[in-house]
Amino acid sequence: MSNGLDKEAVANLAMKWNLESIFPGGSASAEYNAFRDKLKADLAAAHKSFDDLPKELSSSSRDAYRTFILEFQRIASHVECAYSMADCLTAQDVKDSKALDIFQEMDVLVSEYNNLETRLEAFGKKQDDNEWAALIEDGELSRVRFYLDELRRNARNKMDEEFESFANELAVNGYHAWNRLYDKMAGDLKVDFVEDGKTTEISLGQLASKMDSPDRSIRQQAFEKLEGAWETRADYVTMILNSLGGFRLTLYKHRKWDSPLYEPLVMGRMKRETLDAMWRAVAKGVSKLVPYIEAKKKLLGMDKFMWYDQTAPVGKSDRTVSFADARKLIVKHLGGFSDEMAKFSDTAFEKRWIEAENRSDKAAGGFCTGFGPIKESRIFMTYLDTFGDLMTLAHELGHAYHHNVLREDPYFAGMYPMNLAETASIFNELLVTDAALSQAADQDEKLMLLDQKLSRAHVLFCNLHARFIFDSTFYAERKDGVIPRKRLEELMVQAQKEAFGDTLDSDGYYPLFWASKLHFFLTGIPFYNFPYTFGFLFAGGVYDRAKKEGAAFASKYRNLLHDTGSMTTEELGQKHLGVDLTKDGFWEAAVDRMLEDVEQFVELAR
Ligand SMILES: [Zn+2]
Known part of the structure; x- marks a missing residue:
């Protein structure tokens, strides 16, 4: 290119995807x-x-x-x-x-x-x-x-065909309508937020991002506004949750499904024993997070760890990573493990499969979606040069690689369940985080990276477990009739006490969490909580193997991804990792691995 402007134009084009x-x-x-x-x-x-x-x-x-x-x-x-x-x-x-x-x-x-x-x-x-x-x-x-x-x-x-189709038709305006009503309610809720002396009206989505603020007063305000907003709707949401749960239980009764876990387990292609083993290992590991939480409290000068402190950031990095550098870094780090993964990711940039430009008319968040018939994927995100954006990019490229591994297979052989869907994405993240950790510029950056890993583990072990426990007790009690709002709050606090152990202050619970979390209202996917924790731990187990076996594991990893759509979760673990997922051993090791950085964090925090 002959001048700087041309270079900029080329760089801008590189951040826009090609849908044409x-x-x-x-x-x-x-x-x-x-x-x-x-x-x-x-x-x-x-x-x-x-x-x-x-x-x-x-x-x-x-x-x-x-x-x-x-x-x-x-x-x-x-x-x-x-x-x-x-x-x-x-x-x-x-x-x-x-x-x-x-x-x-x-x-x-x-x-x-x-x-x-x-x-x-x-x-x-x-x-x-x-x-x-x-x-x-x-x-x-x-x-x-x-x-x-x-x-x-x-x-x-299931029931006979005519009953099933009748139930499906009724569900459109019954069951699924509750979900739509909830979404509409959440979408319409707005709050007045005060920051830098200015008051602005913001949506709950915008409010959620305030909970990650380094400023505790902002986090606290965000939490109180969230609580206040749902307080005004709690009676309606109580009706929605009870109706939706009641519909589900009636349907299950007629299908002769004895447990509300039947459906999510079928969707996850996994056994109850596997799920139980996973949560047992998680519950056992939570106490190991206490020193991390204590160190974090000291660092941030907090006497209590509250609900709104769960994603409080620690440490910082002033380093920005341009999109062009992110490409180089990701390709380099993936290349340390697998040439094929590196080449594939580089090609995704080259062919402009990625939409990363910062524009106001774009949707929030990130995703990767497949175009099976043409054997391509597209990645969507907004790249703002932060370390978090780099990780999102690596994450979505993992999804694209997973699609790519399955590209020559018939469509039905590539339909993997949601608990395995995050294997490749989290694997990529772990690879890139570890590489970044080994090259961290200073202590502050190192602390930031370790905290990101550990706070994620904390959320997936405690917050997600609390949701699972709440769902379980909710269905157990809903069988006997409608559950009043006060009781829902009690069940939620009970679930949080059990799941968080000593990692949350006794004043720090959030009784209305069941009202504000959209996952409790998803009719398409019941119990949409354990797949997150499962994916995180399973990917960690796969990554650990990659660390031990190095590049020799790359083709085995590819084969594992390739089989995610054509066998049960337990068969996959047995065939490719030689482990029995129904036993506690695999999960305990996976939990410990995710917590192995606690000591280093505590050390650095001093
Ligand atoms: Zn993902």
Whole structure:
């Protein structure tokens, strides 16, 4: 480039993703429009061809069913692709109303797709075992055998088809409506926040980021405003939570599911023993966090550790990392473990798969989404040159690598459960954090890095465990009737006492936490708490192996990621790590590993 301006222009372009190569023209894209129209037509045709298929599997209908299932799979990957595009379009410009309309269109497509899946489930459940085995035994279907068997097994634990579809239809305006109502309520809540002598009205999302402030009075104010805002809605939220929980329990009763954990465990492809072993190890490890919390209190001059101190930052780094340097650093650190991972990440930058520019019209947060049919991913975030942004970038690149490992597989073989979804992302983070720690410029930066690791462990061990305990006791009591607000608060405080142990002051509990945390209201995913802790510890276990075996582990790691979509969590642990996830040993070691920095932190804090 001939002058500085050109250089800047090139740098700016490098921070913007290329969606044009997927569908040119943004939300008004004719190609994207045609893609969705075709999908609509394909779905209708698939329903029609399912109507016309013989009602039973036999040697004469086998081939027709194979063809149908492969088409169903192709449609699934195209639905995902269309959805990913809508996600990207709304994220890059929240004011793009055409993109928002596309979401409504997608909702219809997704529900048509779900209906087709329900029909296939119901069909599979009725077929003879031998005929089913013959169907999925050979050819392309054998590659997605795990998915198909799971589909059939799950259908066997549901009600009859007509009841299931009736329940699904009722859920749209019943069950899921509670979730939408909650989201609307949370979205509309605003508070007046005072900072630097100025009062501004902010949303709860903006309020949440104030809880990470280094200024304790800001954190405290944020917490009090949050409490106050939900206090005004607590009676309504009590109704929502009770109704939603009641709906779930009624459905479970008719499906003959004896535990509210049945559904989340099926979704996580894991056993109850595994979950119990994990939480036992976590509970055992919490006391080891006490010296860390005590040291943090001293450093920050606090006499008590309150709810709003959970993500208080310690230490600091004045170092900024430009986007171009982040690329170099990430590629270099990943390269120390795997050439392939380094090259892949570098290519993601090169091909402009990453949207990182700082613009006011962008959505908050970060994500990585896959475009299966073209074997590409896109990463969304806002990069502001901080260390946290560097970590987000590394995290999302881990997701993209995971997609890449699965790119040649049939779509159904790449559908991994949410507890394994964070394996590659957290693995990347751990790799980059450790590299950064070994090169920390000074004590302050080192403290900051160690604190980030440990405060994350604290949240995942205590805060998430409290949510799990609350959910468990909530469902146990909800069976006997509606739970009044005061009792919900008691259950929450009880859960926090148990989960936090001595790492939270006895004045520091947050009784209304059940009202302010959106995860308790997600109807799509019940008990959306343990997958976070699971992912963190599992990724830590994998990373530990990588540290011990070095670059030799890179191909094993790749194979592990490759199998995340086609076996149970326990089988994955056994096959690739040689561990039994139902036993406490793996989890205790994983917890200890995540806490091994406590001593160093305490030492440095002195
Ligand atoms: Zn992630």
